[in-house]
Amino acid sequence: MTLDDKLFTLKYRPDDVSHLRPDLEKCKECVSKVCTTICPAKVYEWSEAEDKLIINFENCLECGACRIVCEKKCLEWEYPKGTKGVTFKNG
Amino acid sequence: MREFSDNKTEVIVVGGGPAGISAAITIARAGHEVVLIERGSFAGSKNVFGGAIYAQPMREIFPDFEREAPIERLNVAHKYAILSDDESTVISYRHKDVENPSYSVIRGKFDRWMAEQAKKEGVILVEETVVRELLIENEKVVGVKTELEEYFANIVILADGVNSLLAKQIGFRDTIEPKDVALSVKEVIKLNRETINERFNLADDEGCIYELFGGPMLGMLGLGFIYTNKESVSIGLGVGLDALAEKNLKPYELLDALKSHPTIAPLIKGGELLEYSAHLIPEGGYKKLPTLFGAGVMIAGDAAMMVNNLHWEGTNLAMISGKIAGETAVRALARGDFSEKMLSRYQKDLENSFVMKDLKTYRNLMDEAHKRSESFMGYYMREVNGFFKMFTTVESIPKREKFRKFIFDFVKKRNIIELFKDANSAIKLLWSILIK
Numbered sequence: 001m002t003l004d005d006k007l008f009t010l011k012y013r014p015d016d017v018s019h020l021r022p023d024l025e026k027c028k029e030c031v032s033k034v035c036t037t038i039c040p041a042k043v044y045e046w047s048e049a050e051d052k053l054i055i056n057f058e059n060c061l062e063c064g065a066c067r068i069v070c071e072k073k074c075l076e077w078e079y080p081k082g083t084k085g086v087t088f089k090n091g
Numbered sequence: 092m093r094e095f096s097d098n099k100t101e102v103i104v105v106g107g108g109p110a111g112i113s114a115a116i117t118i119a120r121a122g123h124e125v126v127l128i129e130r131g132s133f134a135g136s137k138n139v140f141g142g143a144i145y146a147q148p149m150r151e152i153f154p155d156f157e158r159e160a161p162i163e164r165l166n167v168a169h170k171y172a173i174l175s176d177d178e179s180t181v182i183s184y185r186h187k188d189v190e191n192p193s194y195s196v197i198r199g200k201f202d203r204w205m206a207e208q209a210k211k212e213g214v215i216l217v218e219e220t221v222v223r224e225l226l227i228e229n230e231k232v233v234g235v236k237t238e239l240e241e242y243f244a245n246i247v248i249l250a251d252g253v254n255s256l257l258a259k260q261i262g263f264r265d266t267i268e269p270k271d272v273a274l275s276v277k278e279v280i281k282l283n284r285e286t287i288n289e290r291f292n293l294a295d296d297e298g299c300i301y302e303l304f305g306g307p308m309l310g311m312l313g314l315g316f317i318y319t320n321k322e323s324v325s326i327g328l329g330v331g332l333d334a335l336a337e338k339n340l341k342p343y344e345l346l347d348a349l350k351s352h353p354t355i356a357p358l359i360k361g362g363e364l365l366e367y368s369a370h371l372i373p374e375g376g377y378k379k380l381p382t383l384f385g386a387g388v389m390i391a392g393d394a395a396m397m398v399n400n401l402h403w404e405g406t407n408l409a410m411i412s413g414k415i416a417g418e419t420a421v422r423a424l425a426r427g428d429f430s431e432k433m434l435s436r437y438q439k440d441l442e443n444s445f446v447m448k449d450l451k452t453y454r455n456l457m458d459e460a461h462k463r464s465e466s467f468m469g470y471y472m473r474e475v476n477g478f479f480k481m482f483t484t485v486e487s488i489p490k491r492e493k494f495r496k497f498i499f500d501f502v503k504k505r506n507i508i509e510l511f512k513d514a515n516s517a518i519k520l521l522w523s524i525l526i527k
Contacts, residue, residue: 001347001364003343005364006278006343006364006367007367009364009365009366009367010366010367010368013132032336032339034336034339037335037336037339037340037341038274038332038335038336038341038342040274040276040342040343040369041369061368061369061370062137063274063369063370063371064253064254064371065272065274065332065369065371067254068266068267068268068269068272068332068371069269069332069336078223078256079130079221079256080221081221081238082130082131082218082219082220082221082237082238083132083219085131085137086137087131087132087136087137088135088136088137088138088139088198088199088366088368089136089197089199089366090197090199090279090323090325090365090366090368091135091136091137091138091139091140091197091198091199091277091366091368091370
């Protein structure tokens with residue numbers, strides 16, 4: 001079972017704008033890019049082609065791990081709006 | 092039911108989890124107006140835990156919950172499994188304790204039920220609302236600012252969970268470090284009742300808790316768990332964020348590895364995934380407690396890092412700390428005094444309760460565990476399985492030879508200095524837990 005299959009079990013109400021706002025210039029200098037491995041929903045992906053961090057914020061589980069491990073401390077992180085984001089029925 | 096109309100109330104509680112609900116209901120029961128603000132579409136919708144709740148602390152807030160609340164199973168079996176690559180040693184304790192049991196519950200159902208009860212008792216529940224910041228006037232917290240409006244209160248209780256951005260805003264705590272939290276991922280897997288009862292050796296609504304050491308987490312500060320629900324099992328793990336980051340591990344891949352361990356796989360075979368989830372667990376303990384009170388404000392539950400990680404306790408600490416915060420608020424309201432000095436009673440009462448006493452007892456645990464995780468969570472786990480392998484294998488080698496070789500290897504593989512450090516760590520921990 002892939003991670004996408006797992007995420008497919010969740011109820012999401014995605015926002016139009018991202019609640020995760022890293023300083024993308026600093027991300028380019030980041031060595032570990034640890035957000036791309038630690039995120040349990042694979043929200044962050046590094047695009048070699050674009051030399052850019054891709055943020056699939058609509059998959060976010062709102063755990064906060066990325067905020068704490070961010071190497072460059074350049075992530076502006078807030079909860080999605082009250083009507084948005086993930087809903088756990090079986091948490 | 093009362094309405095929250097004129098943007099001014101007596102107490103605002105931020106966060107509709109176990110801590111926030113306990114605080115709010117305590118205040119409402121004393122006849123005061125209290126508004127509970129929850130960011131999810133219903134209380135429990137953003138919450139994740141193992142999990143089990145404990146009857147005794149639950150009854151302190153909801154005396155009749157066992158008859159009314161959506162409970163899954165009454166836990167009768169506690170199993171501790173030490174996993175290495177393809178081996179396992181399992182210790183099992185079984186006792187049907189009806190006096191002080193624990194129950195498996197699902198937060199999405201259980202917290203929603205608790206919030207409904209709170210509403211019935213007069214708490215004004217506001218859902219789908221995120222508190223973005225605290226309002227401060229003359230160094231006193233005077234209210235909250237949501238996406239839409241400003242709301243004012245004499246006291247604000249923060250029960251906004253492990254990430255508590257609000258505690259950070261008012262400088263109650265420093266930035267959380269990766270070693271102070273564990274990242275947990277969980278899957279709830281649907282299986283029918285008979286299959287669960289058969290596989291876990293249970294009858295009717297009896298439940299089983301599995302604590303899983305080692306496996307894909309060997310050498311890391313991390314633990315796996317299985318809880319049985321009525322018609323599903325919750326399986327997951329929590330690993331120190333520092334270890335995950337350092338080793339570049341993906342949490343869901345670790346869980347996949349745990350699920351495929353030969354001891355675990357048969358337990359969940361053929362089940363259908365109902366839901367995947369993730370959450371942080373506060374692991375900083377006593378030394379990382381934030382400032383707990385200030386003028387017009389108190390902080391409870393996960394937001395205050397109140398987790399006893401050795402005993403997998405969290406929701407009970409949340410509920411009791413919430414209750415004590417609620418009681419402090421009631422006293423302050425009676426006197427019309429919301430100063431820092433008045434609310435310092437919260438900390439004093441916490442210190443006299445098991446909450447602070449337990450956190451203090453284990454104050455050195457995480458430091459030592461971090462230092463010696465490779466030994467305690469790795470080397471010795473392997474050796475336990477190694478011992479049973481040696482003990483149970485018949486290979487026509489004289490037993491004395493086998494015992495001597497096992498002991499010789501045990502010391503040799505782990506040189507003397509490391510053994511000494513491990514012993515030192517263990518003694519230091521035991522001393523601080525049992526003596527002072």
